[in-house]
Amino acid sequence: MCKNHRNIKKIIQAQLCTGCSTCYSFCPQGCIDIVESGRGIFQPVIDEMKCRNCGICVMVCGNNExxxxxxxxxxxxxxxxxxxxxxxxxxxxxxxxxxSSSGGLITQLSIFCLENKIVDGVICVDKTAENPARFEARICKTTDQVRTSRKSKYIPVPLNRILKDIVNEREYNRYLFIGLPCHLKGLNNAANFYKTLNEKIILKFGIFCSHTPTIAGTDFLIHQCPTQKRIKDIFYRDQGWKNTFIIQNEAGEVVKYDNYWGKYFGLNFFTPKYCFFCDDLFARECDLSFGDAWLEEYKADKKGVSLIISRSSLGENLLHRSFQADKVSVNNIGIEKIVESQREYYYFKFSMLNDRRNKLLKIRQSGKSYLPISIYNSIMILHAQLSEYRFFILFLKIVPDVFFKGYVKLIRRLLSFFMRKIYQNIAGDKDGHNNCYNF
Ligand SMILES: Cc1cc2nc3c(=O)[nH]c(=O)nc-3n(C[C@H](O)[C@H](O)[C@H](O)COP(=O)(O)OP(=O)(O)OC[C@H]3O[C@@H](n4cnc5c(N)ncnc54)[C@H](O)[C@@H]3O)c2cc1C
Structure with a gap:
């Protein structure tokens, strides 16, 4: 725990706060509120008059280390x-x-847990009542509710606000928690101190996460899908696992926008600063972690395939039972296949983090950073910083698609050139292939 700071102000100021909202749930004075900030992320606001500097918010904060x-x-x-x-x-x-997002395993296993009374409720995310383009935590007690909250939402969600209700709930006692690595970090930190929480969350599913684009990212995508009528629903993926943003309006009309990840989110436009500090791609702290099977052998599959890392006997058991009940199909694969499917992000999150950290915190480095890493990081940080400005978002909205596509093509070429150099440097592979895992 950070001993010098008795509340999370310093974490917020350093832009390290992910808005997971664990601090909101456990502040004994109730002096923390979570608000949508101008930068398109969720942030705590501390009522300094009420704050007693007890340090609990720092203790449970996922980024306190x-x-x-x-x-x-x-x-x-x-x-x-x-x-x-x-x-x-x-x-x-x-x-x-x-x-679902890819193979539908999270949804299927959540339904299996409810149907077999392994848990009383599933904690996941769904749209808010006020705005279909904003999301919040939901406790699903029926399988229909689980179905409604499926699919990935590439937008920040203050999920751990729900932990306050979980701790106070008397009737239901066993929950499955589904969250991103930053949600899990907050949850696990809190569970170390609060026995009730530890006892109630009996199962945890983690979602692989390269980064979570800001709320401004979603608003930008909505702008790219003009519709005259009120929006009823938004989806970040089409049927199967196609990377298409979809708006459904109240008249039942559908507007689609293809390949937004490749053009914007994948190049770190709309990435919050805290994601550049994160070192957890595979959601380490849970029973089962899930991701997309971006592998050559599944490319032709139109329905979607997921990857799983099972991390505990509980998780392994659940998979085994649902397989026996013919609810899921799973094949054993090696860990190197998981890494291969996330190769670019693996290097970005893992090997390039120190350089990013030094850049963003303006730390003077003792030795020089490897040049391709430094350039790669600088481009990504620049994209993220530019998209914090309204004028730049306006520029993105009006720039002709063909011009922007040209930029994307060029920058992607440049980035793959640098990434190849990075693979060679780290993996020592002349062809730029990744063969560096030491298990
Ligand atoms: C922000 C984000 C970044 C991701 N980055 C990667 C990546 O780099 N590599 C990769 O392989 N996979 C990534 N994924 C995971 C991937 O999109 C799928 O969620 C995963 O493969 C599981 O697929 P599924 O079909 O089993 O999920 P589904 O059965 O559709 O279930 C998805 C579950 O995730 C919950 N959920 C959706 N959005 C959020 C959110 N923002 N916060 C918390 N919970 C949420 C839903 O409520 C639902 O329970 C990311 C997901 C998100 C939300």
């Missing part, structure tokens, strides 16, 4: 976390598979 870490050079194992087994698979129900 950050100020004590000088070096992020982990080993591969430390970066990936505990691994029991790895799988590729999907839900055997086509309706679930086609309407």
């Amino acid at each position: 950050f100020f004590h870490q000088n070096d992020f050079h982990h080993t591969d194992q430390r970066f990936i976390g505990l691994v029991r087994n790895c799988y590729a698979g999907y839900s055997n129900c086509d309706e679930i598979r086609m309407n």
Whole structure:
């Protein structure tokens, strides 16, 4: 824990706060509120008059260790976390598979947990009542509710606000928690101190996460899908696992916008600063972690395939039971396949973090950073910083698509050139292939 600071002000000021909202749930004075900030992220606001500097918000904060870490050079194992087994698979129900993010395993296993009374509720995210383009935590107690909250939402969600209700809830006692690495960090920190929380969250599903684009990112995508009528729903993926942003309006009309990830989010436009400090791609702190199977062998699959890292006997058991019940199909794969599927982000999050950290915190480096890493990081940080400005977002809105596509093509070429150099430098592979995992 950060001992010098008795509340999370310094974490907020350093732009390290991910808005997970764990501090909101555990502040004994109730003096923390979570608000949508001008930068398109959720941030705590502390009522200084009420704050007694008890330090609990710092204690439960997922990023509280950050100020004590000088070096992020982990080993591969430390970066990936505990691994029991790895799988590729999907839900055997086509309706679930086609309407989830990739293989529909999270939705299918959540439904299995409810139907078999393994848990009383599933904590996940769904749209808010006021605005279909904003999302909040939901406790699903029926399988229909789980179905409604499926699919990835590439937008910040103050998920851990719900922990306050979970701790105070009397009737229901066993929950499955589904969250991103930053949500899990806050949850696990809090569970170390609050026994009730530890006892109630009996199962945790983690979602692989390269980064979570800001709220401004979603608003930008909505602008790219003009519609005359009020928006009823937004989706970040089409049927199967196609990377298409979709708006459904109240008249039942649908407007689509293709390949937004490749053009904007993948190049770190609309990335919040805190994501540049994160070192957890694979959601280390949970029972089962899930991601997309971006592998050559599944490219032709139109329905969607997910990857799983099973990390505990609980997780392994659940998978085994649902497989026996014919609810899911899973194949054993090696950890190197998981890494291969996330290769670019693996290097970006893992090997390039120290350089980014030094750049963003303006730390003077003792030795020079490897040049391709430094250039790659600078381009990504520049994209993120530019998209914090309204004038730049306006520019993105009016710039002709063909011109922007040209820029994307060029910058992607440049970035892959640097990434190849980085693979060669780190993996020592002349062809730029990744072969550096030491398990
Ligand atoms: C911000 C973000 C970044 C991601 N980055 C990567 C990546 O780099 N590499 C990769 O392989 N996969 C990534 N994923 C995960 C991927 O999109 C799929 O969620 C994953 O493969 C599981 O697929 P599924 O079909 O089993 O999920 P589904 O069955 O559709 O279930 C998805 C679950 O995730 C919950 N959820 C959705 N959005 C959020 C959110 N913002 N915060 C918390 N919970 C949420 C839903 O409520 C639902 O329970 C990311 C997901 C998100 C939300």
